[in-house]
Amino acid sequence: MNKKNQLPMLAVLYGAAFVAAFNENIVNVALVDIIAAFSVDPGLAQWLVTGYMIVTAIVVACMAYLSRRFTLRTLFFIGSAFLVAGSAACLVAPTFPLLLAFRLLQAVGTGIFIPLMMTSVLAVAPKQRLGTYLSIGSCCITLGPAFAPVVSGLMVTYLGWRSVFLLPTVAIAVIAIVGIFAVKNILETKRAALDAPSVALAAIGLTAFVYGLSSFTSDIVVGFAGLIVGVAIIAAFALRQKKLDDPLIDLSPLANPRFALACPLVIVAMMTTFSMSVLLPLYYQGSLEASALVAGLLILVPVLVNSATAIFGGRIMDRIGAWPLLPIGFGIIAIGQIGIAFVSMEAALVPVLAGSVLVYAGVGLIFSPSQTAGLASLDRSQNGNGVTIMNLFIQIAACVGPALFVGIFSTRVGAETQAGTAPALAQAAGFSSAVFAAAVCAVIGFLVSVYYARKGALESSGGNQTAPAPVQNASILSLIGKADAYRVSSSATVLEAVDTLVKTQTGGIPVVDPRNEVVGFITDGDIMRYLAGGERKAMDPLYAYMSIAERGELAQRVPKLLSTNVMELATKKVICIEKDASVENVCLALSDPRIKKLPVVADGKLAGTVSRSDLVRYLLSEFAELPKRVAFDDARAMRAQASGSNREKAASLSETA
Structure with missing residues (x-):
């Protein structure tokens, strides 16, 4: 499948992940109406949210097995079926137990869609743009839950609480229809057995851990018991x-230090997102007495900022890596949360809103890059396992974050209320304590990110090397091309570029920046076009010379040319080939008649070059060797057949004797 055919499929998977994430928070603003409709306890009603996240986490834990066992199309339509069936059933559920059961049915679809999207992105995205592709995915995951309270608030207000299940039913049904044409099978499958005890251990351990954490502030004995049992069962699972x-x-991906250390960074980022999406409405409604709809709209402002910085962060990650992006992002989160903790007691809307914008902007900068940094450190064969582990931690963070920080909020509110504090001030005090605890987590994340990102930057640059050495053992360079690629700096003049072209006797060379990343490509044709006035996009040297001679401007143009910066003439949009690209991809790229040579990159850095002449020599040599290999294989097969026939004759003679 070529790149153009991959984009519709990714668009469908991004849309499915958005709806699945949107579905996580649709009942938050409807809980009051659901409690009244079924006359249930608020603690029991809360399991429509908590139970949903736990089931999602369990399904995510099974996704590595499911991805090995079933094709991408099969999983896509299974997820669609669970979400559509669960949402439609919730629309008409007559009792609360049935509503809860159907809600958990929805969670199965969410648990399938989010890892499926990330696995597909890792499988098809160009490595040099992995950060951008994953940042789009992270926007889907964060924007979905953020828009849910606003949209569901409107629907509950005007259409009743059951209407919140209408939108995901229709949306997923439409996406599934489009997916019939767009979703392709790109992942290999094999027969595998599902270990039922592992599923049971994961389900019981996670449920006990989350229950203990949510009960910790109200009943410390039950909380401790739940945490201990949960940790013990999770350890047995591991x-x-x-x-x-x-x-x-x-x-096994956790044995990779780069991946293992990226996981807690992702956890802190996700805990921040989900906890703030719960705490901010409580503050706006409890302390500022805003309506549910207004509270949702106020959250929408920082969420939109988050989506913008997520794309920006992904692009920065692709260009410069994790340093200093991750420390800056965590630093912004910590500053925003500390500021909110101090000003929230004043019951001031604008400062808290400004602080929340900072927090969400910081999350946008680090959420996707943290995942990219960890997943990019794994071999392609480990992508499925890495995505499963990363998504499992994300879902655990989504369960643990609100439970922990809302527990702190509730405990402080209760203490302030017993002390005679006014309800609005008690709510503000609880909010301040919870956000301050979240800020402590952000500071820890900042310290870890400094170590993580700085160490990664030093490893990738090789210490104090001024120019990275050519990548050795690169698969495409070992077959075709040259690993010791000639290059010219982006700060060089055209004179230096011409000198390199003459010395190397080549028609074109890559232009690299100080990080050894390809930023342009300069050819002798570019120079001739400049001298000829740039009349044609393609011209032969004779035409160029005649054009220059007719103008009589050669004496004036050459001195100016030689002192010009090379980037003024170089082609900016350069097509590069990854070092692990296949020969077929090289053939496809060089089939363009305008392209005669391609830079080969490894992790975004120039590793070598491959030209059309290199490719032709390789293909001719392969075809020349093919008859020899075929003849050798035929001879070996004939010898094996003769040997088998001799053994049969010997056995027959032995039996006759």
């Missing part, structure tokens, strides 16, 4: 995975 030949989750 030990079992190591003993299985075909584990539910292959935890």
Whole structure:
């Protein structure tokens, strides 16, 4: 499948992930009406949210197995079926137990769609643009839950609480229809057995852990018991995975230090997003007495900023890497949360809104890059396991964050209320304490990110090297091309570029920036076009010379040309080939008659070049060797057949004797 055919599929998967994430928060503003409709306790009603996240996490834990066992199209339509069926059933559920059961049915679809989207992005996205592609995915995951309270608030107000399930039903049904034509099978499958005890351990351990954490502030004994049981069962789950030949989750990516250290960064980012999306409405409604709809609209402002900085952060990650992007992002989060903790007691809207914009902007900068940094450190064969682990941590963070910080909020509000504090001030005090606790987590994330990103930057630059050495053992360079690529600096003059072209006897060379990233390509044709006045996009040297001679401007143009910066003549949009690209991809790229040579990149850095002449020599040599290999294989097969026939004759003689 070529790149153009991949974009519609990614668009469909992005849309499915958005709707799945949107579905996570649609009942938040409807809980009051649901409690009244079914006369249930608020603690029980809350399991429409908490239970949903737990089931999502369990399904995410199974996604590594499901991705191995089923094709991408099969998983896509299974997820669609669960979401459509669950949403439609919630529309007509007559009792609360049935509503909860159907709500958990929806969660299965969410647990499938989000990892499926990320796995597909890793499989088809160009490595040099992985950060951008994943940042789009992270926008879907963060914008969905953020828009949900606003949209569902409007629907509950004007159409009743059941209407919140109408939108995801219709949206996923439409996406599934489009997916019939757009979604393709791009992942390999194999027969594998599902380890039921592992699923049970994951479900029980996660449920006990989240229940203990949510109960910790109200009943410390129950909270401790739940946490201890949960941790013990999760540890047993991890030990079992190591003993299985075909584990539910292959935890081997965690042996990679770069990946393992990226996971807590993702957890802090996700805890921040989900906890702030719960705490801010509580503050706006409880302390500022805003309506649910106004509170949702106020959250929309920082969320839109988050979506913008997410794309920006992805592009920065592609260009310069994790340093200093991750520390800056975590620093912005910590500053915003500390500011909110101090000003929230004043019950001032504008300062809290400004602080929340800072927090969400920081999350946008680091959420996707944290994932990119960890996943990019894995081999392609580990992508599925890495995505499963990363998404599992994201879902756990989505469960743990609100439970922890809302617990702190509730405890402080209760203490202030018992002390005789006014309800609005008690709510503000609880909000301040919860946000301050979140700020402590952000500061820890900042310290970890400084170590993580700086170490990665030093490793990629090789210490104090001024120019990175050519990448060795690059697959495409070992077959075709040259690993010791000639290049010219983006700060060089055209004279220096001409000198390199003459010395190397080549017609074109890459232009690189100080980080050794390809930013342009300069050819002798570019120089001739400049001298000839740039009349044609393509011209032969004779035409160029005649054009210059007719103008009589050669004496004036050459001195100016030689002192011109090379980037003024170089082509800016350069097509590059990854070092692990296939020969077929090289053929496809060089089939363009305008392209005679391509830079080969590794992790965004110039590693070598491959030209059309290199490709032709390789293909001719391969075809020349093919008859020899075929003849050798035929001879070996004939010898094996003769050997087998001799053994049969010997056995027959032995039996006769």
